Amino acid sequence: xxxxxxxxxxLRRLFDYKIPTHFNVKVGCRVEVPFGRQLLVGLVIAIxxxxxxxxxxxxxxxxxxxxxxxxNQQMLSTLAWLQSYYLCPPGEVxxxxxxxxxxxxxxxxxxxxxxxxxxxxxxEPSARAFKQLxxxxxxKKTGATTQxxxxxxxxxxxxxxxxAEKKIIEEAPLPPICKSVAVERPEYSLNPEQIEALSQINTxxxxxxxxxxxxxxxxxxxxxxxxxxxxxxxxxxxxxxxPEIGLTPQTLQRFQSRFKCQxxxxxxxxxxxxxxxxxxxxAIGISRIIIGTRSAVMVPAPDLGLxxxxxxxxxxxxxxxxxxxxxxxxxxxxxxxxxxxxxxGSATPSLESLLNAKQGKYLHLQMKKxxxxxxxxxxxxxxxxxxxxxxxxxxxxxxxxxxxLNKKQQVxxxxxxxxxxxxxxxxxxxxxxxxxxxxxxxxxxxxxxxVVCHHCGAFDRPPAQCAECGSSQIVDWGxxxxxxxxxxxxxxxxxxxxxxxxxxxxxxxxxxxxxxAIQKGEHQLLIGTQMLAKGHHFPNLTLTxxxxxxxxxxxxxxxxxxxxxxxxxQVAGRAGRADKPGQVILQTHFPEHPYLQTLIGKGYSELQDxxxxxxxxxxxxxxxxxxxxxxxxxxSEKLLACIEQTxxxxxxxxxxxxxxxxxxxxxxxxxxxxAGRFRYLMIFSAKQRSMLNAAMRQLVLSLEQNKFAxxxxxxxxxxxxxx
Ligand code: ADP
Ligand code: ZN
Ligand code: ZN
Numbered sequence: 045x046x047x048x049x050x051x052x053x054x055l056r057r058l059f060d061y062k063i064p065t066h067f068n069v070k071v072g073c074r075v076e077v078p079f080g081r082q083l084l085v086g087l088v089i090a091i092x093x094x095x096x097x098x099x100x101x102x103x104x105x106x107x108x109x110x111x112x113x114x115x116n117q118q119m120l121s122t123l124a125w126l127q128s129y130y131l132c133p134p135g136e137v138x139x140x141x142x143x144x145x146x147x148x149x150x151x152x153x154x155x156x157x158x159x160x161x162x163x164x165x166x167x168e169p170s171a172r173a174f175k176q177l178x179x180x181x182x183x184k185k186t187g188a189t190t191q192x193x194x195x196x197x198x199x200x201x202x203x204x205x206x207x208a209e210k211k212i213i214e215e216a217p218l219p220p221i222c223k224s225v226a227v228e229r230p231e232y233s234l235n236p237e238q239i240e241a242l243s244q245i246n247t248x249x250x251x252x253x254x255x256x257x258x259x260x261x262x263x264x265x266x267x268x269x270x271x272x273x274x275x276x277x278x279x280x281x282x283x284x285x286x287p288e289i290g291l292t293p294q295t296l297q298r299f300q301s302r303f304k305c306q307x308x309x310x311x312x313x314x315x316x317x318x319x320x321x322x323x324x325x326x327a328i329g330i331s332r333i334i335i336g337t338r339s340a341v342m343v344p345a346p347d348l349g350l351x352x353x354x355x356x357x358x359x360x361x362x363x364x365x366x367x368x369x370x371x372x373x374x375x376x377x378x379x380x381x382x383x384x385x386x387x388x389g390s391a392t393p394s395l396e397s398l399l400n401a402k403q404g405k406y407l408h409l410q411m412k413k414x415x416x417x418x419x420x421x422x423x424x425x426x427x428x429x430x431x432x433x434x435x436x437x438x439x440x441x442x443x444x445x446x447x448x449l450n451k452k453q454q455v456x457x458x459x460x461x462x463x464x465x466x467x468x469x470x471x472x473x474x475x476x477x478x479x480x481x482x483x484x485x486x487x488x489x490x491x492x493x494x495v496v497c498h499h500c501g502a503f504d505r506p507p508a509q510c511a512e513c514g515s516s517q518i519v520d521w522g523x524x525x526x527x528x529x530x531x532x533x534x535x536x537x538x539x540x541x542x543x544x545x546x547x548x549x550x551x552x553x554x555x556x557x558x559x560x561a562i563q564k565g566e567h568q569l570l571i572g573t574q575m576l577a578k579g580h581h582f583p584n585l586t587l588t589x590x591x592x593x594x595x596x597x598x599x600x601x602x603x604x605x606x607x608x609x610x611x612x613x614q615v616a617g618r619a620g621r622a623d624k625p626g627q628v629i630l631q632t633h634f635p636e637h638p639y640l641q642t643l644i645g646k647g648y649s650e651l652q653d654x655x656x657x658x659x660x661x662x663x664x665x666x667x668x669x670x671x672x673x674x675x676x677x678x679x680s681e682k683l684l685a686c687i688e689q690t691x692x693x694x695x696x697x698x699x700x701x702x703x704x705x706x707x708x709x710x711x712x713x714x715x716x717x718x719a720g721r722f723r724y725l726m727i728f729s730a731k732q733r734s735m736l737n738a739a740m741r742q743l744v745l746s747l748e749q750n751k752f753a754x755x756x757x758x759x760x761x762x763x764x765x766x767x
Contacts, residue, residue, distance in 0.1 A: 280349025
């Protein structure tokens with residue numbers, strides 16, 4: 045007998061190995077096999093009684109690593125789809141998606157980790173030790189919880205240690221698989237919109253996609269939780285996917301207080317052991333709820349009964365390097381393989397999902413009212429043409445900030461540009477300090493006393509002199525978050541301003557600490573980028589100022605307006621979430637622009653309808669499917685030669701066989717040079733996904749076999765989100 049095995053090597057093929065007669069090898073198990081001079085871990089994809097190679101030369105499997113398969117049939121078929129849809133080597137999905145230790149051949153066994161519970165006879169800690177008291181009450185409510193989960197809930201090592209030393213909490217044994225999940229009663233009854241949405245969801249059995257469009261604060265999370273309740277009660281597992289930064293301690297605690305069961309949480313900040321355990325607990329069935337970011341979509345769950353994907357429009361679901369999958373699309377495939385339903389939630393659905401809903405492929409449910417409090421505020425447009433600006437802010441806007449601060453409320457100032465200023469220029473001749481490897485402006489970071497390239501990360505000391513004319517009159521141009529925060533701090537010293545962007549939260553845990561301080565009301569004035577826009581709930585926030593989104597109106601990226609609208613709605617949704625009404629101000633040079641007028645005057649849905657019409661007229665996604673081939677090389681002649689040959693190859697050998705597949709564009713990348721390499725794009729498009737997939741499979745094979753393509757670095761991106 046022979047096994048077909050996927051190995052973690054960059055080759056687009058499987059490998060045959062002989063099965064020793066005394067080995068009970070099953071599909072979905074890991075094995076160890078000789079490969080060249082090394083031993084590699086592989087996954088058994090199929091078992092067969094013959095091989096197409098010379099049987100005498102086929103090597104034997106060396107060791108069997110799993111007795112029971114680590115992937116079941118549904119998972120294997122989802123992974124097989126992933127490989128064939130994204131045209132990648134099998135090892136990329138079957139091996140490289142495993143947690144590190146399993147990938148290296150470690151046994152599929154849980155590593156020991158502390159699990160804590162309240163001791164039976166223990167008395168309550170004193171009310172003065174409020175952190176200890178909080179942990180005590182939390183553990184009483186949730187029952188035995190792993191240490192790593194407690195840390196993610198926002199409890200510190202110190203507090204855990206203190207309670208353990210006082211013998212108030214103790215280590216608990218690993219809980220057995222328990223399929224019946226106790227549910228805490230919700231705090232309130234659902235409102236009519238929620239009842240309607242939930243009953244529609246509950247009538248679905250089998251595979252179905254639900255697009256739940258609900259304004260921020262409409263109570264989507266509550267609907268998710270009540271939909272989960274039935275599924276968990278039936279003994280099935282639930283997978284919840286959230287964007288990169290969506291999972292705050294509050295969100296996690298909300299699920300833990302409602303459902304008494306083991307929960308696996310997976311995201312990029314786990315260490316290898318934590319990920320190993322979280323993955324295995326889901327795969328074994330100990331965890332009944334799995335919450336995670338993008339890659340959690342591929343965590344096995346033997347009894348999967350429901351998938352929830354929150355903020356479905358979020359760009360972080362698309363991986364931007366290596367295996368460039370979109371977790372939303374994979375999740376839908378997975379739900380179909382598992383024959384379960386999937387809920388896509390968002391206040392601002394993507395055009396892709398809206399079109400699918402309009403075409404009847406998804407069930408479209410809407411919730412238009414906020415569950416509590418006030419309706420989300422309509423942004424006000426402030427025309428900043430010809431207005432004097434201070435740190436980018438108009439006079440009237442500064443007054444509005446003062447007004448809200450005086451009422452002891454919080455204000456969020458949003459600017460999607462970090463650093464002190466986006467450029468340093470020569471006052472005499474107009475020379476701009478640029479990164480030589482990218483031909484792009486350096487951003488000035490005053491605190492670091494550096495100029496930094498936001499494209500490749502290169503940095504340098506700020507130039508003292510102009511490289512063109514030698515003048516020492518170097519001035520900063522434009523405003524970034526650093527400068528904005530500096531200015532606001534000196535203008536409103538009482539407000540204890542806090543800046544949140546990628547630079548200010550580099551340290552692990554810094555973001556959590558800052559968010560917690562904001563929650564506690566330690567800061568009245570918040571300055572930040574995207575990072576502050578999503579998911580957070582700041583009850584005392586009543587004013588949001590959006591400094592500038594104008595560049596989206598005239599961008600070369602056809603998705604820029606869609607993304608701008610999503611961002612604006614998300615940012616606006618931060619204001620007035622509790623009992624005080626909110627106000628949102630958008631500064632712009634183009635208050636009359638039809639996109640802004642439609643969004644502000646008629647709302648997100650109307651703007652999306654307008655954008656859909658435009659996309660249809662210009663034959664753009666989601667009305668066409670795209671595959672992007674990126675090519676880069678240090679030598680521009682070699683690159684251009686490769687492009688020419690690829691075009692010829694496509695025209696002569698591929699397009700003739702695959703109807704309707706066209707080379708939509710062949711052009712230099714928007715950022716033509718990055719980190720010393722010239723970059724080029726080829727966009728292939730088709731009306732039918734399957735046809736495009738078949739043509740691209742052919743193209744990839746040809747590129748792999750042709751010498752000309754070896755001179756450049758190329759990669760393939762199916763359904764690209766960015767150029
Ligand atoms: P979303 O996920 O749509 O932004 P949430 O589910 O977080 O909304 O709900 C927003 C707020 O409203 C939360 O504080 C939540 O506890 C509350 N809430 C949700 N449903 C109800 C309800 N039926 N009655 C009262 N409050 C509710
Ligand atoms: Zn100069
Ligand atoms: Zn650079």
